[in-house]
Every structure is written in structure tokens, then in C-alpha cells.
Amino acid sequence: MTAPAPVPVPSARAILTATGLRKTFGQTLALDHASISLAPGEIVAVMGPSGSGKSTLLHCLAGILRPDQGSVIYQGQDLTTLRDAARSTLRRTQFGFIFQFGQLVPELTCLENVALPLRMERVPRAEANRRATEELQRLAVEDVAGQRPGEISGGQGQRVAVARALVTRPRVIFADEPTGALDSLNGELVLRQLTATARETRASILLVTHEARVAAYSDREIVVRDGRTRDPLTAGAAA
Amino acid sequence: MSMGQTFLGLLEAGPRHGYDLKRAYDERFSHIRPVHFGQVYATLARLLKHGLVELDAVEAGEGPERKRYAVTEAGVADVDHWLARPEAPDPYLQNTLYTKVVLALLTGRSATDLLDLQRTEHLRLMRELTQRKANGDLIDHLICDHGLFHLEADLRWLELTAARLDDLAATLTPAGGTTTGRTIRA
Amino acid sequence: MKLLSDLRLGARMAFSAGKDGHLRTALIALGTGLGVALLLLVASIPTALQSRSTRTDARQAQWADQGTRLGETLLVDGFGTTYHGTSVAGWAIWPEGPAAPLPPGVEALPGNGEIVVSPALRDLLRSSDGRLLVQRLGQPAIVGTIGDQGLLGPRELAFYLGDNSITSETADQRVPAFGQESPAEVYNATLQLLIIVITVVLLLPILICQAMATRFGGEARDRRMAALRLIGADRRMIRIMAVGEALVGAILGIALGWLIFLGGRQIVPLFSLSDISLYPSDLIPRTDLALLVMVLAVVLAAAAALTALRGVIIEPLGVTRIASQPRRRLWWRLIIPAAGLAALYPLFEGADPESGPPPAYQIVAGVILLLAGSVALLPWLVDRLVQALPTGPVAWHLAARQLRRNTATAVRFVNAVVIAVAGAIGLQLLFVAVQESNSADTSYDPNWATAMAHIVPVPGQPGNDFQQIVAQVQDIPGITVTSGVRRAWSTGDDSGDWNVPLLVGECADLAQYAKLGSCASGEVFLSRNPSTASINDQVGPGSVLHLFNGMGPEGEASIDWTVPRTARTVPQREDAVTTDGGNLSILATPAALDVAALRTLPIDLAVIHDPNDEDSLEHLRNVVVATNWYHSDVGVFKDRVEQDQFAKIRVGLYLGSVLTLLLLASSLLIGMLEQLRERRRLLSALVAAGARRSTLAWSVIWQSLIPITVGLALAVVFGIVLGAMLLRIVDLPLSVGWSAIAWSTLIAVGTILLVNTISIPPLLRLLRTDSLRVE
Structure with a gap:
């Protein structure tokens, strides 16, 4: 019954490393010398009060936002130098996303939503549907496959979102307050299934949350405060 | 504090020996508050004195005397009472x-x-x-x-x-x- | 293919976008469909004209020449007439032998007193309405119908009447065969221009409506696209998907357009306009034009979808609007309509006959630019107005703020209405003017005559005496003869270089032609046109003239006559029909010359007919035809039927305006409800804060009424400019038909009020506090 010991990850082994990220929105400094590193299969929680820059850090790491300074290296490639199309391809093939809500396409059924990333990768329809169904089964929401996101509960919707994030077998899953809109029970269900599947497929998870109970599913945590990252271990060493 | 009531609650499932009772307790609650044998018997003695448990049977054997305890009606009422009473909020000021x-x-x-x-x-x-x-x-x-x-x-x-x-x-x-x-x- | 699968995904969204999405797709399809149907109709005009001229050619009789053998010809006399305002094409025919040719569409030649008629004429003759026409034709027996290939249109009234009295000497033509290529008809340039302009004016609002419909659910679509961006769709894929979504509407629209066109084509034969009717099979869009129309529909839909995406950056995190609110400058907004006017300038100058009318694209560009100018000016004006208006109650204040914050959105929904109303006003003005010119341009005095019968009695036939004929006409109910004269011609020498008409009648009859002053039997007057300086100086008192009756070889008669010294020169009446258009005519009372010596003279009878009894004219025609159907006819000065036709066109235009506006109104309504939904949070928060619901309702209503009012004002101005320009095209003076403007505006106002009324209940429902719950 011992938890995996939180080990600092040497950057050579890391799948995703960001160093010295700086990002401003107008006058507001959202990130300032933020650094983070993610090992394959590792689940890292990013914690911090609201407005601290957690989400901005995630967006920079995922190649959604381009930082003003610093680099984001994914498997040897610097995302900050990639064009939009290349970053889109990475998001499609290597990354998975789970947000608080609203990431499902309301016009498509749940099955179609889950199959969508595969279809965008030109997987034939039958094959895509088969894999999507599997994923829905794994998350125990196969019974809502034919329904639209608007017709199901928040917990089911979030599990469908997890299924969609996992269906392409991404290397890194970005989850931003994935249980923020759910009650404790549903939140727990989603997190358990998400982390279990990630462990099974050796995917890394960057888990942005302000809730300790959610962060408890991680292997280690990074704290963001005023746009700066603090690794508690190094901070502790310094103290 | 509440160890007595906890024992009474565990005994509601059926009469037990003191040893079984400790094992049952450990299984569920030891991480909160570990318990020693001495404590178990002292508590049981106190419960016996108040008529909340009674001796079900005494088995003769090697080693210590093996007594089986059973909960009395007063004991069940005591558990009821305990469960029904809210805990005084703990200010827990860190x-x-x-x-x-x-x-x-x-x-x-x-x-x-x-x-x-x-x-x-x-x-x-x-x-x-x-x-x-x-x-x-x-x-x-x-x-x-x-x-x-x-x-x-x-x-x-x-x-x-x-x-x-x-x-x-x-x-x-x-x-x-x-x-x-x-x-x-x- | 990647491209195809992205397109398909976009299309899939269009189908599964829920109730709102279906409505949007339906509106895009409807807008596209109406546009496509209209364009297909226009694309069919060349084919329709072609097939009409082919039919005309087929019916054209060939002339006999030396090669024509006797007995192989058909004798043909033209017998066109008019019945209840509709012209009837007719020929009296008689074969010269068994091998005589058959006119197209006729299976067997009619015997004497028999008739072969077009289906429309057959129906007319069999109905009680055709009673007088049957009589005019001599109660013929209908023995057959003319087939489609022998008719110009399904509603054409045409007949071939068998008549054994025609001889090769009197017949118009001896016809060895039918079918002759006539020189290609030079198509009326004015009409062409009008068709172009009408098409543009009708098409523009439809296009705008389609573009508007493409933007429906924009917010939802943007959010959806952002969700797709998140999971890795790049910008190109987003654009392709947006196009794919719009294509669904476009393709449905094209299909719908064809259905409307093919369906509408079937009812075309039921209508005839200016005696022209069309067969459905004549209306076939030219293949290249039809293809162009369909490509255009697809391209426009795609362009509208892409334009809707412009100004919006869809990033994976959501939607950013490029919120540049540029200062609204006036100058470029004025350049647009100015450029339109410049393009149309050649028309204002009354097209130079040397260079012909300006090319079509120039006119199309001019009209589009002119109408677009109204739309360009709208936001500027609304801006100015909102800033200039005094601050009023809270509702007004809220509306003004909202308008200033987002003029573009508020104005977008009004644009189509402005263009539709401006276009409608322009066309209405045109048709009002045309209608007025057709009814009022005749300077005839209706108290003098409403119709003129020219009767050429057959020489030597009994009952064709002048007095008898006048009495016969006088007896027709509803007809009053105001003047009856006999007509002869005079000439001074045998050169035939000139002749002057001589009218013989009693003083009262002659007084209708000139201001005689006093008149007694035996007097002669020289009636001259007071507005012309030059007159024939070879005719004057004392001139010796040669008079003749002009009846051709059989009835020829002439006498020599000296103009009496007492003949006075008098001014012609300007409101009278001189019938000869000449500057000089001689008016003589019967006692001044030996009328009998001239034997049979043509007769002019000026009559007034009862406008409420349309049969009176037909009776008159029957009498006139009975005297000599070949050379006699009746001219009507004020033809009410012609006016009715224009009135019909105008009603049709109003109907079109209403339909267009209803289409616009439905999109207006959807847009408004959508805006309401998006602002729901804010509105309910205001309600929660204690704002009265009526205040908020009024703010929403003001918000739509302000731009609409400004828009309608602009539409009136631009409509009048457009109308003025159209009137120049048809060379009519500008007259502003305020009633037409009022009607067009009222229809628009009605539509808008309807939209506002319909949107109030959902608004109030939205404003109920229980809708406050936050999702």
C-alpha cells in the first residue's frame, strides 16, 4: 500500500519539457519563467490558486498557445517553432484533452464524438466506430453512444470526453479541471477511469486542478503561483 | 471516548471473544486509533459493569480464559444513543x-x-x-x-x-x- | 480523400445540428432555391425567344413565284381582329387545288364556313363570352384545332377560316408552302435592360438573405469549430468543414430551385401577357447558363460561409472576434453609390444611338453598386443618429448603447430589407409611370371620341350606304356616334407627289375636326395644323383639284373640283384625331360638291363607347366587319384592357415584394431570437436587479426599430433614384408615384412589425425570473 515515490524526473527521460516559459496577455503577466517536465507514463498535478497561470501553462505545453519566451520540447521537437498545422497534427495524434466542460461537439452523437479524432486521422468509419465503442465500454458509457451530448448527464459527458481523449492512444493527456463541473462521486469515477487507463497505456497526464483530492491521483505535484512554477521538492530543499 | 460504543456496534453482529473483537476492530479502525489487548479487556470490563454487554459463555482452555461477550439491550440502546447524538464540532484550529x-x-x-x-x-x-x-x-x-x-x-x-x-x-x-x-x- | 472527408464531416454537422440547425439549412436552401429558380427562368429567356421565333418562322407563308404550279397553292387573306382587348390572329383561306399546302398545326383544310381554331380560341368560342366573336366570324363550324407547332403560345387566339369567296385576284397571298426563315429579330434593347434590372433587383435581397442564413447559429458554430480545433483540426480543415456545411444548403437549394422552376413552368401556359403566352417546353434554360447558375449557387454559398468565418479567429481555446470598430467614415460610403450612378450615367443621357446601350455588365454593376450604397450608408447613419439623439428613458438608453456597441450586427439584418424595399420602390415607380403614360399620354378628348371606326364599304354591295351604316352603328347599345364623315383624297396634278384628305360631313360632324367658327351648308374649310409653319401652298381657295375615292380598280371614281373662293382657313382641333397626321385637310359640307359622283367613299365614325359595357365595342366591330371585314377596323383610343395588364404586373410586383419580405422576415426573426438567446444572461440579470420587464422589452424593440427606420428612409431615397434611372432607360419623364412608395414602405413596415410582434412572447418568457437559473 505504498504510493509510488515522487521522483524528480531527469529531463533526458522526459517526454515533454518546458523551460523558462513567459506569457503575457496585454498588461497581465500570466506565466513568468515557468518550467515543468513530464516523464512517460507520469501523472503530474499542476496546482495553484485561480488566476495563478495553471491553465496558461497547460495551453502552452499543449501547443494551443505560443509562449512569448521559452521552449516546449515534445520528443525533441520545439512546439513553439511549429506552424499551426503541425501543432494541430500533434494535438490530433499525440495529445488528448479533457476540459471542465464543453469540449464535445453538440451536433454529433457520443459515438461520433469519440470516433471524431480517428476519423480526422482517416481511420475508416467502421474501424473508428469499433474502437470508439470499445473506449465507451471501458468507461462504462456505451449505453449513451447514440445520444447527443446535450441529452446526457454531466458525469456521462465527461466520461465520453475521457473516452475521446483516450481513443487515439495519446502519449500525453492534458486535463484541465476535468472534474470541476462534477459532484464528488462522478468526479471520482472519471478520475479513476482516466488514471487507470493512462497507467495501462503508459500515457502521461498533466492534471491541472486546484483540488487536493484530484491532485491525489497524481504521482507528484507542481505548484504555480503568480505565473511561476515551484517544485515543492526543490523548494523544500532550498528551505 | 467512543471505543465502547464501537465495540458494542461490532457485537451487534453476534457474540465474540475479546480476541475476535480486537481483530474486527483492527480491520476497520486501527489506522485511526490502534488498540492494545489490555485496552480491549479494560473496555469490555467497563461495559460489563454497566450492563451493556453480558457474558455469553466461558470456554475453558489453555492460556487465558476465553470469554464470549454479547451485547445487551441496554448496549444496543447505548449505540443508538451515541449515533443519534451529534459530535461537538471540533474547532480544529490547526x-x-x-x-x-x-x-x-x-x-x-x-x-x-x-x-x-x-x-x-x-x-x-x-x-x-x-x-x-x-x-x-x-x-x-x-x-x-x-x-x-x-x-x-x-x-x-x-x-x-x-x-x-x-x-x-x-x-x-x-x-x-x-x-x-x-x-x-x- | 482528406478534403472530401472534411467536407463530408461539415455536411454531417449541417444535418445533425438540431432544430435551429435544420431551420438554418432550410432557410439557406429556400433562399438559394428561389434565387436559382429565378435565374433559371432568366436563363430560359433566350430559348423561349428562339422557340417563339421558330414558331413564327414555321407559320410564315412563302410567296408564289414563276416556279409555283397552278393548283398547288393556298389563297390566304389576313383576318386579324381584336376581341375584348386581346388580339386574334386569323386567316381566311381557300385552296386553289387538291395539292394546296397545309398551314403548320392544321391536319385538314376547313371547307367553306368551317374553321380550324387554336385550343384557347375554341374555348372562347364555345363559352358565352365568345358569342359576339362567333357572330363576327359568321357562325363557322369548328372542324379542328391547330396543333402546338402551329401556334406561338398556348394562350394564342388563332384561326384558319375556310372561305370560298376568296379569289386569286383579291387574295393577299397565293401560298405555295409555309415556313420561311425571317431575319433574326433584333431584340428590343430596352426590354433587355429591364429584364436585367428586374433580375438584379429581385435577386439581390435573395442573395443577402442566403448570406444571412449562412450566419445563423454563428456563435454555436464557432464554438463547435473551436471544439474541433482543440482535438487537432487545423484552420484549413475548419474552413473546409464550414464550406461543407454551407454546401448542404446550397445543393438542397439547387434541387429546390429546379423543383420550383419545373413546377412553375407548368403553370406558365395559364398566363398570357401582352398577347404572349409560353409553352412549358419553350422554357428550357440554356445548358451553359443553367450550369453557370448552379456553379454560382455553390460558389456563393461557399463564399458566404468563408466570409462569415472572416473576422473570427477560431482558436482551440475558443473564439476571438477581431473587434476592430473602425471609425465610420463617410467618404467611401458615398463612393459606392456614386460609382453606381457613374456606371449608369450613359443611361441618364438617353443612350447614344451610335454606340448603342451600355453593356449589360455595366448596368448590372451600376444597379448593384447603387443598391449596395444604401447598405453602406446605413451603419454610418445609424451611428450618427444614435449619437445625435437626445438621451431618453432607460429603455431608449439601453437600446442606444447596445446599438453603438454593435452597429454591425444590428444593421446586418436590416440590409436585405433596405435593398428589397429600394428595389421594389424603383420598379413600382417604373411601372406606375409606364401605366400612366399608356393611359394618359393620348391627348385625345374622350368627350370627342373613345374609338374610331374606319369603314371601307364594298363597292356596289347593298346596305353599305353612308346613312344606313351610321344608323346601324347608332343603334348599337352603349355606342354614341359623335362624328361621321366620308373621306376622299385630292391632288393637284397627276404626279402623285402629294395628296390632301378631303372630309365630307355636316357642320356638326366637321366641327369635331376643326374650330370652324360659323358654318352653313355648302361651306368649305381649309383645316390646318396651327403648330406647323409649312403647309401645302398648292392648295388654297380657287385651286383646281382632282378628287378620287381611293377604292382600287373595281370602285374607282374621280371628279375635278375647284376649291370655292369663300373657303376659310381654320385651325385644327388638337385634341381630335386628324387620322392622317397631315398638316392640312379640306373639310367640306356635302352641298359643296357632288358626293354621289365619287360613288363609294370610306367612312370615319368617331364614337364614344360605354366603358362599362365592353360588348359595345365588340358589337361595333361586328357591324364594321360585316360591311367589309378585309379593310375595315376599329381603333380604340383609351384601351382599359391595356391598363389592367399593367395593374396586374404591379400587383404581381407587390406580391413578389411581400414574398421576398416574408422570406427576409423569417430570417430576421431567427436572427432576433438568436440575439435574444445570446443576451439572455444579461437580460435576466437586469430583471433580477429589478428592471421592469416592459423596459427591457422596449429596449429590445427600439434596438430593432431604430436601424429599420433609418434603413427604410434610405430605401425610399435610393428607390426613387433607382426609379428615376429606370425611367430614363424607357425614356419616360420622372414622376414620383408616392402611392407606390407608400405601399412598398407600408408592406415593409408591416413585415417588420409582424416580426417584432412574434418575437415579443419569447422575449417576455426569456425575461421571466425563473429563466435566470445559470446553466
């Missing part, structure tokens, strides 16, 4: 942590580091509980959740404290106080 934080500030040490370290420690424990929950049954779930929510509440307090550190520093150090702290430290 006495130790509070003292630490205040001290750190007074002495010019980094309270943030202190809080971050504490959080890491809390989270370590929370990870353990989360892990246990994943492998355990329903009872484990309930117990772990209880612990998790408490720990989370601590952490929330920590976060809030961290956010207020600046305000706090201003309150605690009267004019020139900061300098004093630094002097002490130097």
Missing part, C-alpha cells in the same frame, strides 16, 4: 501548523516554503489513501474519503493562508517588526 506559520513569519522565514512542504506531506498521505481506496472495498472507501476530505480541508486552509501571507505579515509585525524578525534571525 494549532501546530498555525503556530509554525506565525513563528516563520515572525522570524522572517519563508512561510510559503513551509506551506508547500506541508502540502507535499498532506498530498503524500492523500495519495496513499486514494491508492487504498482503489484497492479496497466499500468500507475502505468511506474511511479513506473521510480522511481525504479532512486532509483537503487542511490544505484549503493552507492555500488560503498562503494567499493571505502578505496580509498576515502586515498584521503580525507592528511597525519595524519585520526588522526585528530579521535581526533575530541574523
